[in-house]
Amino acid sequence: MNISSRDIILLAHAAFGVTGCMAALWVFVEALSARPESARRIQTAALVAAISMAAAWICGGYWYVQFYPAEKALILKGPWPFAHDLFMETKEHLFFITGILAFLLPITTRERLYANPAARKLVLSVAGLIVVTGLAVEGAGAIINHGVKVALIRDAAKVGR
Amino acid sequence: MRVSAVNAASSALGPATSGFVLSAAVTVLFNTALAWAKDAYPQLNNFMKSVGGHHWTTHGVFDLALFVGLGFIFTKTRVGEKIAPDQLNRGFVGAVTIAALGLFLWYEFV
Numbered sequence: 372m373n374i375s376s377r378d379i380i381l382l383a384h385a386a387f388g389v390t391g392c393m394a395a396l397w398v399f400v401e402a403l404s405a406r407p408e409s410a411r412r413i414q415t416a417a418l419v420a421a422i423s424m425a426a427a428w429i430c431g432g433y434w435y436v437q438f439y440p441a442e443k444a445l446i447l448k449g450p451w452p453f454a455h456d457l458f459m460e461t462k463e464h465l466f467f468i469t470g471i472l473a474f475l476l477p478i479t480t481r482e483r484l485y486a487n488p489a490a491r492k493l494v495l496s497v498a499g500l501i502v503v504t505g506l507a508v509e510g511a512g513a514i515i516n517h518g519v520k521v522a523l524i525r526d527a528a529k530v531g532r
Numbered sequence: 533m534r535v536s537a538v539n540a541a542s543s544a545l546g547p548a549t550s551g552f553v554l555s556a557a558v559t560v561l562f563n564t565a566l567a568w569a570k571d572a573y574p575q576l577n578n579f580m581k582s583v584g585g586h587h588w589t590t591h592g593v594f595d596l597a598l599f600v601g602l603g604f605i606f607t608k609t610r611v612g613e614k615i616a617p618d619q620l621n622r623g624f625v626g627a628v629t630i631a632a633l634g635l636f637l638w639y640e641f642v
Contacts, residue, residue, distance in 0.1 A: 436586045460639040464567040467595045468560045475556045489543040489617035
């Protein structure tokens with residue numbers, strides 16, 4: 372098995388992103404019927420979401436700056452150039468929005484959600500938007516990955532002819 | 533505890549919550565506007581690259597600084613509390629939706 376640190380960084384980026392989305396979903400579900408006894412769990416899940424997204428930001432950012440240029444060149448020469456032009460360009464900036472929302476979540480969950488309908492609605496909005504934008508970012512990552520794959524397959528097919 | 537919690541029911545948001553929600557709404561719109569500007573003006577992209585080594589790194593630092601800076605300013609000045617919580621929530625969701633769709637539509641059509 373030959374797994375390089377660049378592979379681990381990329382996989383960690385995706386794994387932390389999914390963990391952040393799942394923690395935000397946890398907050399969303401708990402907030403639907405918030406009670407005094409669930410306050411601690413909600414705050415813990417919000418903190419997990421923020422820390423996971425920060426880790427995804429650091430891993431993804433490092434990988435993007437250090438290793439992505441080579442993959443970008445492959446994608447642009449391959450049959451799916453939109454994997455970079457549309458999906459990576461959107462993803463790299465949409466991720467900032469998901470990150471900011473994740474950092475906002477622990478602040479909003481400090482309110483007494485069980486006694487404050489406005490705060491509960493706000494937490495549902497923040498958590499829900501983290502899940503939606505986070506999954507969109509994950510999906511874009513899969514398309515970018517496939518953009519590289521189809522470029523490599525085409526090159527391999529040319530060599531094989 | 534349940535009785536006292538219900539008795540203390542409120543629909544107001546604390547200064548930090550309302551301040552940072554308002555800050556997040558401004559920051560996500562700024563994020564999209566900066567992405568558009570970098571794409572439209574390569575000089576800006578180059579400038580941001582010269583500041584942080586990579587335009588994306590600088591972009592992220594600008595976003596974080598704006599979110600934290602505005603968050604503390606709005607908390608201290610209690611600006612967010614002057615907006616009704618439901619209105620703040622709607623404005624926040626609207627800002628995130630516009631910012632997110634604005635990115636996708638820009639890179640699809642421009």
